[in-house]
Amino acid sequence: MASQRSRNATRTRADILAAARLRFGSDGYERTTLRAVAADVGVDPALVIRYFGSKQDLFAAAAEFTLDLPDLTAVHPDDVADALLPSFFAVWENDTTFVALLRAAMTSPTAADTMRRIFATQVAPKLAAVTPDHPAQRAGLMGAFVIGLATTRYVLANPAVADLGHDELIGWARPVIRQLLVGRAPG
């Protein structure tokens, strides 16, 4: 009995993840409900909560996040902001899943873990390829700058920053990004 049940559990878990992926993809984060995901699989909503916790946790476990950052090895330090920020705008402005993940990461450990993994696998290696020293600190501080910018612009919507045009923002960011990536380390 026990093994039958655990085999079913694995299967059910995978089915819930697949259904959630479809729902979050088609309906977006806000309009997706655990009830709808449960109905798609044909299980009780309480089971979804038992397996995944909250909607934030399910979202972080199910959603796929691809950043598609450019290769920076041939880019001049003065041009890194111009090369990187178009990906930043694409991620935060064309795809609501990242804003949802950013909000979720503040309270859901699963979402925070997803965010850390995206940073470690997709962001840090691209930046480490061009940093002269302290690769972890430089990549981490770049992450802090970008997450801070995204939070100010897309979550808190501070107009002074949210209303900046793409080119204006790139202009402000250029010397900051240059310093963080290749500028002189302190000490």
Place this chain on the structure above:
Amino acid sequence: MTTDAGEAAKAIVRRNTQDVQGGGDSGLFDEALFDELFADDFVDHTPQPGTTPDKEGVRQLYTSLRKAFPDFRAEIGWQTVDGDLVTTYKVYYGTHLGNFLGIEPTGRAIAFETVDAMRVRDGKITEHWGVANLFSVLAQLGVLALPG
């Protein structure tokens, strides 16, 4: 061996721990300093799985640790010296940003304890015995569930 010689031996080990393993001021692997501190006929009595028990094995281990944890650093708890044998208790810290033991980067912060003994002769590290709590690293990276 005089106290001065013992202190000098401890300093050699401390330099390796902080400036080679810990990345020194640059956060990068200092290969020249590594070559200076380790004897060419160095023997590792407790090599990590998949590495050879010689200087090349340590070079590989240190290089791969810096790739896996680019901010890898050690805090030394204490050191003792007995003759030419230096024993060090330390805690390593790092952020998991590269492949480690086949585990894809998680971005998580890890810490693990190590006790090791190193023999220092003529200013160079010639032998090593060590125990590292890699078991707890696997738990911290989420690939191993520990009871309790």
